[in-house]
Amino acid sequence: MAKAKRLVVLVSGSGTNLQALLDAVADAGTEGYGAEIVAVGADREGIEGLARAERAGLPTFVCKVKDYDTREEWDAALAGATAAYEPDLVVSAGFMKIVGKEFLARFGGRFVNTHPALLPSFPGAHGVRDALAYGARVTGCTVHFVDDGVDTGPIIAQGVVEVRDEDDESALHERIKEVERRLLVDVVGRLARNGYRIEGRKVVIQ
Numbered sequence: 001m002a003k004a005k006r007l008v009v010l011v012s013g014s015g016t017n018l019q020a021l022l023d024a025v026a027d028a029g030t031e032g033y034g035a036e037i038v039a040v041g042a043d044r045e046g047i048e049g050l051a052r053a054e055r056a057g058l059p060t061f062v063c064k065v066k067d068y069d070t071r072e073e074w075d076a077a078l079a080g081a082t083a084a085y086e087p088d089l090v091v092s093a094g095f096m097k098i099v100g101k102e103f104l105a106r107f108g109g110r111f112v113n114t115h116p117a118l119l120p121s122f123p124g125a126h127g128v129r130d131a132l133a134y135g136a137r138v139t140g141c142t143v144h145f146v147d148d149g150v151d152t153g154p155i156i157a158q159g160v161v162e163v164r165d166e167d168d169e170s171a172l173h174e175r176i177k178e179v180e181r182r183l184l185v186d187v188v189g190r191l192a193r194n195g196y197r198i199e200g201r202k203v204v205i206q
């Protein structure tokens with residue numbers, strides 16, 4: 001059997017997507033799932049996402065933008081801290097920062113993000129709020145590779161969630177996250193186990 005892939009997961013918040021990945025690896029075993037999480041990185045301290053990693057006994061690192069003189073220096077530091085764990089795949093699971101050139105030079109084509117809307121609709125930091133404000137009747141989540149735009153990279157998989165009349169941002173986001181966690185676990189496992197290629201905008205999982 002192929003060697004399990006090494007994952008670094010980046011978080012900024014509650015880390016429920018990270019937890020879903022941790023649970024999937026624990027349930028299936030590293031070999032069964034095809035991947036193991038080797039470290040968790042964040043752009044801020046004191047978040048539940050880091051606490052989840054620590055409870056799982058994983059190494060963590062934090063790179064805060066304000067600790068660097070320039071955004072480029074922060075990006076290089078994040079790239080270096082991530083590279084130290086020699087990941088095969090990097091997963092942005094609610095990581096609320098746009099990475100820069102250096103990070104993409106090292107991890108482009110193997111940097112996966114999850115976004116709480118059906119891209120290319122409603123990119124950016126407020127995908128749930130924007131879909132609701134627009135009056136969309138369905139929204140959902142998108143797992144995609146990261147390129148140098150904001151939520152513009154090749155789409156790997158999407159999940160659909162209906163908008164209810166009584167929804168506010170938080171209720172809708174919670175229902176999206178239920179779908180999102182399952183989708184992310186499924187996609188990352190398949191990428192790791194089967195391998196993939198990116199052909200233009202199409203992602204083909206072998």
Ligand code: GRF
Pocket residue numbers: 011012013014015016017018049093094095114115116177180
């Ligand atoms: C997810 O909906 C993600 O798409 C968005 O923020 C949420 C993160 O949730 N960018 P969590 O930290 O994994 O609980």
